[in-house]
Amino acid sequence: MEAATLSSSSPNVAVNKPTLTPKSIIYQKFGNKACYKIEEVQEESSQNGFPGLAITQKCPSLFRCYLQLPEFSVVSQPCKKKKEAEQSAALMAIQKLGIDSLKSSLTVSDAAVELISRLSFIFSSEFLSSLHPLSSHLKAISYRQGELSGFVPVSVLIACDAKLGNLCRSIDARVESNPFLSIPLVMKAAARLTELLITLEEDLSIRRKNPYLSDAILALPCPRSDVTNEPLTEAVYIPFSLAKDVRSLSINLYQEGYYLDVIAKELDVVIASKVLISRTIGKASSESRLYYSASEPSNLDSVLVSHEANELSYSDSSFNVRASYMLGQHVYGNAILASVGYTWRGAELFNEDVSMRSYYRMLVARMPDGLYKLSRDSLLIADLPGLFTTKTNWRGSLPRDILCAFCRQHRLSEPVFDVVCNSNKSDHDSHGSCSNLSTEKLRTGVASKTRGALATIGPNSAKIESFSCGVKVFSKNHNLILESSRIDTFMKQGDAVQNASLRVLSFLNLYFKQPNMTIEELCLLGADCDIQCHSTCFMKEFSLCQLLHKVQQPSHLRGGHKLNTNHRDPSNVVSIFENKQWSIQGAACGSLPSNGSLVSISYSVILVSKSIQIREILEKSDEFEFEIGIGAVISCIEAAVLQLTAGQSVCFYLDMPQTELVLAATMDCEKVLSFLSSKSCFLEYSITVLRVTEPLEDRMEQALFSPPLSKQRLEFALRCIKEFSATSLIDFGCGSGSLLESLVDTPSSLEKIVGIDVSQKGLIRAAKVLNSKLDKLEAVMLTSNIQLAILYEGSITEFDSRLSGFDVGTCLEVIEHMEEDQACLFGDIALGLFCPRVLIVSTPNYEYNVILQRSNLASQEEDPDDKAKVQPCKFRNHDHKFEWTRQQFDHWATGLALKYNYSVEFGGVGGIQGVEPGFASQIAVFRRKQHEPVKDSGETTHTQSHYKTLWKWDATNSVGESGPCSVECN
Template sequence: MVGGGSSKKEVLNPKAIIHQRFGDKALYNIEEVQDSSSNDCPGLAIPRKGPCLYRCSLQLPEFSVESDIFKRKKDAMQSAAEKALEKLSDPPVEDPSDQLVARLSYLFSNEFYSLCHPLSGHFRAALQRAGSLNGFIPISVMPVYDSKLSNLCKKIKPEIESKPLEVMSIIIDAATRLSESVLISKEFISLKRTDPYPPEVLQSIENHCEQEIYVKVIRVPYLIEKVVEPLTLDVSANKYYMDAIARELGSVDASMVLLSRCIGKSSSDTRLYFHAPHSYQSDKEKYFEDGSFLNARASYLSGQDIYGDAILATIGYLWKSCDLFIEDVSPCTYYRLLMNKVPTGIYKLSREAVLAAELPPKFGTRSNWRGLSPRDILCTFCRQHRLPEPVFSLVVNKDVPEETRCDVKIFSKGQNLILHHYPQDSFKKQGDGIQNASSTILLWLKNYLTNLQVNQEDFTSYGNGTDLDFYPEHISKELNLFSFVHKKLLAINDTNHSSSVDSACSYNIEGPDSEVFAANGCLVCVSYSVFLVKEGEKEFLEKNDEFEFELGSEAVIPEFEVAVAQMSVGQSACFNVELPSQELIFAANGDPARVLSLLSSRGCYLEYSTTLLQVTEPLEDRMEKAQFSPSLSKQRVNYAVQHIRASLATFLVDFGCGSGSLLDSLLDYPTSLERIIGVDISIKALARAAKTLHSKLSNNSNNPVQSSGLKSALLLDGSITTFDSRLYNCDIGTCLEVIEHMSEDLATLFGNVVLSSFCPKILIVSTPNYEYNVILQKSTNQTQDEDEEQNSTKPCKFRNFDHKFEWTREQFQVWASDLAGKHNYSVGFSGVGGAEGVEPGFASQIAVFKRGFELPIGEDLVVAPYDVVWDWRSTNI
């Protein structure tokens, strides 16, 4: 500025402006509010402590406003003043019918045509339509591609959201007020600009007329007995793609085609196109009420009523481009959309393992869970079925205040309660409670959706009866098509396809034994491929070069787990599996025509080939190995081996033998044993044990066992709480780190059964010492400088997520002493890991029971409920 100094103009804040206009008539009222924000989860109803928050109410002579919530009082006052200024400057509310007319006028202007708007693309394409249709825009596409138009129609008549024909009628009524600029064709249910577009507009269209464009789509017949059919549409630049879709639906032109909302990801333009009734004006209500032409599959996919055959296509105009966007839709696309409506399918797709992955029945550790978390799967399921987000509420455990449990509620669109899960288990981490509660609901939903014929009174049994309430009258409104669609699909599969695979699956394992195996709880990494096979002909379906899952968590199909449990790192296996449902086969990535050709005849099956790439031990094992040398598990086995050798036992039973680590170690030493039996409830672990033991007993002539008197080895599948006479009166029984995987009641039941019915002369039982956990977890803590007293009072985690309990030394000794006194056994206590008399005792505490009586001589009672998994007899007998 020329001349002397300049004065800076003062900028008034909103509160100052309000004071200028209203003075003392502007009354501010500040109130303190509680922070009820949720802990990182939408719908989480638990208050969180924090700084004071404030809200301000501003009263003016003509109206009052309320601010947002702020940490500072003056910010709340400024917010209230700002909202008051906005309200003072707001123009009078315009009638939505007038707004709709104005919006239509703008859509047919030169200005709108020049924009890259999803609807302007339709306007340009309509100028390429031939004959009397030239320039006419089907009214059906207008509210679909212009959200402002759609919202104005809803304002005029809110209940029309799911009634496209009524929306079209409202648009026609509005267009009659633009008779000078917009031409209405009630015959074609279309609108056209009265005045021609400028020459430069028409010239730009002619420049794009030579390009040929073809897109693959899917026909979804309304008759459920017909399979979905791939088609190819000609949507070249000199044609209007809606007319091409109309012809496939048997309609004369695009004006009779209705469009669904977007399906799948909201960012995609995948939609269903279907035929509107010819008598839409006079008979529209009857048409939409008559279910005879309901397309169940299409309606299930879109969440809308769709009638007659439908076309599933990804095609349309986008915001950022004036060219037509297309993307091929295959049968794989259709079946993946169908899969994404159920919890198991959501999990499979998140893992990109349609033919390998299974939704685990429970949530374990975060480090070993792969794919979408249970909470995310549940939220996705609700979104797919147009339900509100689940409501998660954390409830403090009154007995253990540092723990919370998570209640979950699922509501219908009308806010009716569908499902309420109120688990009894509480967790130290809020996230663990949320994930475990979600996992229980997903298991319930999986059972509910799988068992379509189950009686309604049995529904609650899927949620263990006592912690889940279900209201089927509300869920039927949201999922009423699921039963019909999937029941029909399964019936078609059962009728058309059968498998030639034997019920007993065989595994062809190849490659040298690296001696690095995976036990339950290990995180394994494999590569695999899946083929559809018929009489030597193969069609590739799916592959994954690096696929991780936790062994024993049931996160893959059962045959896959059994195969991996028998393999060492570097080995490969090949096995065959019966055909799954057709939905899964088509959701994998194969040539549709080729797959259909193979499936059209009987005798097909799936062939899997897999290689075990890597094994990561569970945290418990890694933690123990880092703390102890030799590892704690090795010390437990060595302890048992020493007692077995010292006892001169000839008959051993290993209760809960797992993968056979103790039995395997016994074969490395000469002993007096003549007969050994291992029993477990895990068939996968027993298969691993059988492979290891068979290899040692049959193939190694230098093994110390060969020069000893071992005559037989037997592996049995059964529960150790059930009596089997083949285990009766053994010289020594072992049960190493097993009882903590049961409930405390079952652990006591096992103790009573083994001492009163199996009656071993000696029984060795080991279990973790809970008091030692503070040392193990401190060694892996990232913060090593915590106060000693704080560590001693802070509750410790269990060593393994699958442990149902972990006892202190006192609890274990009381349990064992009560059993010994009850059944005339003596008991002594020892352990491994740590030192005698040094706090906090041994890492693994051990009880050794010794029978104090002789068994009566009598007739043997044969009771054999266990199944034989592997039976070895010495050739030296």
Template sequence: MPTATATPTPKAVIHQRYGAKAVYRVDEVREAVDGVCPGLALPQSTRCVYRCQLDIPGVLSVSTPGTFVRKKDAEQAAAQIAIEKLGIQPTSNIPNTPEEAWEELISRISYFFTDENFPTSSHPLVGHLSVTLRRTGDFLGKIPISAIIACDVKVHTLCKIIDPKAEFDPLLVLSMIYNAAKQSPGVSVSNRNFWIQSQRPYSPEAVDLALQCWSGISDPIRVEAVLIPCAMEDGPKMVSLNISENEHYMGDIALKLSATDPSHVLVSRTVDKASSEMRFYFPAPDVQFVSDLSKQLVDDRENRNMNCIINKRASYISGQTIYGDAVLANVGYTRRDTELQTDHVNLCTYYRILLRKLPDGIYKISKDSILVAELPCVYARTSWKGPSPRDLLCSFCRLQRLSEPYFAANRVSASCNVLGSAVGSEEMGSAKATAGNQCANDGRIAKENPDMFKCSVKIYSKKRDLLLEYSTDYSWSKETDAIQNSALKVLIWFNRYFKQLNTPVEKLYLPKSTDGFTIYPNIFLQEFAMCLSVYGKTSGGDSRTCSAVGYFSMDTSYQQLESSAFLTDIDGQDSGVFPSHGSLACISYSVHLFMKDSRKRYLLEVNNEFEFEIGAGAVRNQLESCATQLSVNQSACFVDQLSDRDLSLAAACELSLDLSKICRDSCVLEFSVKVLQVTEPLEDRMEKALFNPPLSKQRVEFAVRHINQLHATTLPS
């Protein structure tokens, strides 16, 4: 007896349409429970409820108006609101078997080329079709099969049902579409290339309407793109695409890739922001018999003939298998506009995409401070700026194609240890030194609040294999603080790992480490194999020179050459107000790259208002040293070595040809810093407000008075 098809949940509908681009953020809220007696001097009963915010970058952002007892209910409610706002009609006719999906794929492709009304629709594929309808000769009405891959989400969904591997391999998707097109009525494909067209011409009325709706190119368009060579020793470089009238934009891309023709150019899914059309374009591997593409593809995979031409950098960024040289370009058709959408992509864009995949990359970009900001080693709700540690860890896992992190927050007895902050590792001495102070400062004492929380974190692969586990002996008075501190601890561990990729495995992976981490090496190395091939040492030389693969200063010893800054050009009167440990400093700064050979200076980064906590490790050491030597309204300059070429390219405001050729030995960084404001630590402000003179001054005066009364000449040891 056939089973009824289950109606998809709102979250499933959103995931089907937007995948990992849809981000849910659930916030915990405490609310009073009805039925208590108001006015009594007794603690009021409260319960934990949740509200959810759903963000789909470039599309919309919605929040639940009310609260829910269960997290999953809050997420489903947010998804339902998004569905209603987007006007999505949930469908329950999604194929359940590969056989049903195959029949649906054949029908879908046939619809593109046999339905007379399709050329008048707003489907992005009509944009590709309108270009070919303006042509004459043999290419009239022909479009590359890869255009279907770029434009139709449903085709992707059907291919993934037929073979789950299709999610990660555009070549496998091409094989499926090609073979399905051969079985589609009214559709014609070639036995020698990957062009596809209707077997009979469209009606003149449909063609005229399509040409009216979809604008053609009147003037040639020049679009900047980045070429990423397959060979790891060759660095990425800029290329220019020239799109002329009545020519498909894949034509010039095919020339840059030395592909046979535009139909041999494959496309990846969108890279970076969901609202952009930025994709990797790459040539289809050589096949002798196109008509038997799927069989040869399987044979080549079994013989591993294609492994040698996999572009590791492009594959790592896109999460798909990219073959040969690849062009990263932002060009394509969308439902939002009837014109070809283009935008420039340069090396700065490329290195920023790589930076986002690092544990601290999103934090740096969110602060608009790539060269200065660092992932803080402690978390405090009052001073933390930018995305929360939990959101940062979730984003990192998504970008690394891992499952969502699993957080388990539990109530514990008040006898457990209490800690007010999380630090990265035992090697971070300065961070450990601040942990005790932070505990006292935040007032998380068990006797004041018996409800304490501990949080453990588990990181799983996409296949739900456990690769990292973190648990702690410390507890916090708020569940949110426990989650955020544990998330920060895991982030710092990953950050340390990415800076020690060349460390021998036996030193990095301990079965049960003393800082609460348990690593499962086999699964871990399997999940980060592509990452290791991109960021790790590729030769016997100095690993810090591997900038061509996006190295981002993975050698921690080089970062610790200087911890203090030698100041020059100090300007401004001494106001007597200096940043101190725990205070919030607000500064303005600019960073220039100075090339020793040509004596040229390039502006890399400028920030007119940047706030950070002194002593939290939130900025590079040299800049914090500079800030603590200045008082409010004073400015100074200092010079630092260029420890990371790729980080400088990611931060560059404008990328010139000279800047793309910089090397570490011939350049230095010039920093200009001005202290704008200093906010004292919260406990200091409270002390001054409640005690006059402050307690610290009273303690000193008492000690001096007591020493004088005793006529003491020495202090007891």
């Protein structure tokens, strides 16, 4: 696939929108709130073909489905299959809700006729007795006093009856973007029913010409006789003026009259029919809606506002940017966010408090990472991960569910997932030393270059399938907004979908952090994420985000706590590595966490003010679990946890994050807002590690080997170093420095040790450990010769001439984490340019996996989706891009040795030489045959410095020198 680029305009894309099943429609509206329960129905028959013989025969089983929704439940008819029963129940539910499950084939004229018919039915006596939200409204308005008695606001009809909305969309497609364009359509249809209805065009209301019979009204329960909760309901007042803050509001539902009259009074609107009611906002079961004035002419424009939101200024009449962003369409004038009204749940008036906290949580939910934070109920600790490893290790809502929820929040079409099944025969040929490995793969049946891969051994194995997935996101008008490329491949279709979803979410999250970026910057961001984005349509759909970004702080805080959602701004972050309050409590117990570990912590986040002595708990959890290395928590939290073992705790301070996150987390917004106005607040984090579950690969190895395989690899390398009397060593892919740490602890001839890695987190951790050990070197180890230790940040597939010609190079369990062609490139760079006298490379032996994965420990971690299947051996780690058999490893190493005039010997650890299936970790030891190495003629050898010095220790002054990034939590 071609590299993703961004076009400056949206092409006219023809979209064949698939017809959604009833169950899919229910999921769109209610998500996980919809609960399906299947009951088996046994029917017995005495008819056996022989009259007079009452022999009971058992008939085939039938299935009945119970569908429980937040507002009501339905029961399907018996069906032959479980899935048919579920679809039947879902169809019954959407029919009851008035949702059109099929793509409308009505012409405009037919829809207009149906609209008149629907209005006629709504105002019939038959409809009045039905269980429908509108029937309760009709009952309520009959109790109104004066000339407005019996008049129903048209906005109520549109908000409460989905069938009216569907018919209006068939007449005018623009209703999809602006539901209030339905008002003139409904008024026009009502005007045709002169014998049944009376319309007041100026007041936007309709009533029956002949009132309902009093007996019919009295037979219904009084709508104001019951309120589901306390009559004094909390709501949120959102003024259009940015000089005024969003505030809490109490609405008394026991006041005389129709409840919309009470809301109209709060909005300073003369009559309730001039109050517009939005669609529901927030979670699926929510009844939260925005109420605002139809007296504002712009709210009822027959055409959509032509200019983009980012062209609006703060002085533009009564444009309400905060309410507009929340609703996803332009709102003018003041607005009230409230959860009150008549529902399918019953005839009584439903009411539920909407607090300031609820308001800010709704704002957070419009952010991609906000949806993930809310799913984890952790706004100040959790962060949207950058990597999906396995479903078993993932915590919180899955990426696909988050992406679908994001699209619904922003009134976009459901994302379209394009999954392609690939065969192993499509593997690309590798380059250089790996040119023949693809042929080898086909012959041996081993798959590679597939994340989370499953593979089989044996030439006659069945064809291996892998999956790749692309994602397309469309607007409600079916204009293509963005498209992600199919890049990575996975052995499970579900993993491909989740990873593709996460890539789109990561791109959107980066944009939402900087919504004021230019089209050129958006182009660069899309190219980096392999996302093709049609910028005109994209900017149009998210234009309100740009404007809100400037005004989202309360007025008295504006200019104070800047947007810094994840505490990542290096200039503002308090360094937890040099902070005087940084101190670890408790004795070390067990191993430190590493990438792939599952860590369980308890934590509290407390708001602290420097100017006034206050401490307010914002968020706490007795147990919070996450995977290390995927970005599931904000970076400073992971950096701190990496220093702790089970039972240890730490307390440190961070600058204030985005104010909305703080207000969404706290239970007392007004109190916290008063503290934040001091502009001298910060957050105190207290963390205790409860337990550390090591990565599955490590646990499998530890269960079968003593000492653990990782320690055996280090001991193998140490023996080689002593044998060669090396004075200098370079560790390619040093990670958190386990080998370098062992070298410091072990007397040897080494005088200079160097580590290289791409992970800044791992290097910072290594620097801390090495600095501590080396500073104490003279006191505890007088025989050590180490004079210089350096850590570089960079890729081992790039050459840095400063590190050429070392005595020993090591690369232990690193190459399998690279793409196969990159691993082969490393071989060329290492032997052709770095040219150490000795190079030690270890990598997993794929043939040994069958033994490792027989253990019960491995089976306990199986994905539930795989338990019913007979699966071939997995790779040992989800991050392994390939794993080689002994023959493949031999082929790679021998080719390199011949090319660069090295000899190579093969060995390993975790097994017995000559006994099948060989060593668990296979090791190649390359030795240079002559003093002057054979340089790679294809590479330039002039001075090159690609690596950044992150940390340096020199024995001449016994002081560790840190680079600029070593003390930042970014």
